[in-house]
Amino acid sequence: MNELDERPKPFLYAVVCAAGVAGDVGKLITMAQDRGWGVGVVATPQGLHFIDGAAVEAQTGYPIRSAWRSPGDPRPLPPADAIAVAPATFNTINKWAAGVSDTLALGILCEAYGLGIPTAVLPYVNSATAAHPAYQESLDRLRGMGVMVSSYEPHPPKAGGGADRFRWEEALELLGPAVDARR
Template identity: 75%
Template sequence: MTEPIAPAKKPFLYVVVCASGIAGDVGTLIAAAQECHWDVGVVATPQGLGFLDVEAVEAQTGYPIRSAWRKPGDPRPLPPADAITVAPATFNTINKWAAGISDTLALGILCEAYGMGIPIAVLPYLNAAQAAHPAYRQSLERLTEMGVRLGSYEPHRPKADGGAQRFRWTEALDLLEPEVVGRANA
């Protein structure tokens, strides 16, 4: 008699969500990732949490949204990440992350992921005035040096509608695919 074959474990994707007007559309990325056979958990920045429909996101993923550190001895609500995407990634989060600042759970996870070799894709979403700041360019350079894969969104005009229609949520999956496929075949 042959032993039953256990179903293959799906890779686990952390989606880090920042405080942005388009954050409420993160379900688009979650659905696309699930269609590509990812399990998904959401980690929100403390301010980003207010931009999400928490109940809807938790129902879609089957996991609680993480936003705060857990206490010692508390169970881990999410499995370890096989990959991470930051979408939408704000000016603030990108600059703090590149500088190694770990003052929120989301930033702590991102800072630690580099040392653990976890593939990361980032989809910046900010206006052109913020993007013109020298710190932003330096932060993108540092993240690129760290192996982070950057999305192609072009910053929108300040005080404009924000270019939400141009934001390509699923680009994160395209950016991660070569890395994840390479790890699976290793």
């Protein structure tokens, strides 16, 4: 066995928010697994309603996390080597940038900065919410924290969402070099 074979596979947390494309998170999981990643899903409480939990758990081999565990309970996921927030909603982006940690997903994201975990965000917002000054300020703050932001352009409101333009693979494209540099 050579040195490369002995390295543990990197582990990705896919943080999933309540957005129309969230039901396709299996695409990100498959792409990550095909590249040798282990994957665990952390969903916002509302994000849980947008995904097929049984299918995601079968695909990853791990339970979906959405709530804090009780003291003494084992950690259900390995530590994250990287995090992809996909899809990321207006609400999550603004709370994360402000340091609000009122859900497990946001707690993980806020802590990731201090731990130096490479993090990519794929916003999925409409142009009306993206026009709010807080949104751009939040993206600027996240970039200043080292978060890698996707190139997705907001879709028109009430128009079905632009799911065809949502590039799940961009999360791995953004994270790849950062994870390689840490190894």
